[in-house]
Amino acid sequence: MNTQDTATWHPVAPSADLRAGDNIVAGFAAGQELALWRAADGSAQAWENRCPHRSVRFTLGQVIDNRLACAYHGWQYAAGTGQCTSIPAHPAMPAPRNVCAKTFGAVEAAGMLWVQLAPATLPAPPTLTDAVPAGWHFCRTLTVRAPAAQVREALARHGLAADQTTGTWRGLLGGTDTAALVLDAQPQLAFVHLWTDAAPGNPAMQTLHTAARGLRSAIEALG
Numbered sequence: 192m193n194t195q196d197t198a199t200w201h202p203v204a205p206s207a208d209l210r211a212g213d214n215i216v217a218g219f220a221a222g223q224e225l226a227l228w229r230a231a232d233g234s235a236q237a238w239e240n241r242c243p244h245r246s247v248r249f250t251l252g253q254v255i256d257n258r259l260a261c262a263y264h265g266w267q268y269a270a271g272t273g274q275c276t277s278i279p280a281h282p283a284m285p286a287p288r289n290v291c292a293k294t295f296g297a298v299e300a301a302g303m304l305w306v307q308l309a310p311a312t313l314p315a316p317p318t319l320t321d322a323v324p325a326g327w328h329f330c331r332t333l334t335v336r337a338p339a340a341q342v343r344e345a346l347a348r349h350g351l352a353a354d355q356t357t358g359t360w361r362g363l364l365g366g367t368d369t370a371a372l373v374l375d376a377q378p379q380l381a382f383v384h385l386w387t388d389a390a391p392g393n394p395a396m397q398t399l400h401t402a403a404r405g406l407r408s409a410i411e412a413l414g
């Protein structure tokens with residue numbers, strides 16, 4: 192992982208995908224596999240998707256209040272710090288203080304969860320709040336089996352333009368006013384979060400869905 196990857200705030204998932212004290216969402220950013228979840232107190236969490244005990248994926252586990260419990264031996268880790276708080280097989284033993292899940296910086300802005308692949312020490316830039324215009328609606332996340340750079344080239348060919356401040360691509364897609372956030376997930380995998388001013392149920396939303404699928408086909412056909 193290079194310095195650029197650790198400095199970047201990656202748009203990993205719509206905030207609405209994470210329910211407080213409930214689900215765990217699998218994510219990626221710059222090749223890093225993530226477990227995304229929301230503690231019962233409402234705080235969003237982005238962790239390496241590996242339990243520090245025996246490396247089982249956290250996404251197989253469950254959220255218990257403000258803790259994440261691993262599916263294998265049930266060790267529990269605290270939101271925020273990732274500190275191990277309990278080992279069910281040894282209830283009388285204090286949890287080892289040196290065992291921590293690897294946590295990343297996570298903030299919510301413009302309806303998205305953004306993750307920085309570094310410890311949560313730096314504040315997120317305020318420009319993230321402008322990444323999606325206020326009042327716009329989430330349409331879908333498009334999964335594209337191609338490098339993110341190829342996706343950005345395709346958006347430019349379709350006439351969308353990147354806002355240099357926020358990194359958001361803006362323009363018409365299928366005739367619908369669109370904001371696109373491109374996530375570099377893996378070397379050959381990108382996600383494109385699409386937002387529009389068209390409300391759910393508006394035909395323009397369906398038009399955008401169709402245009403997005405066409406865009407993906409065109410990109411993946413380039414091989």
Ligand code: FES
Nearest residue numbers: 242244245261264
């Ligand atoms: S592998 Fe997670 S608790 Fe053992």
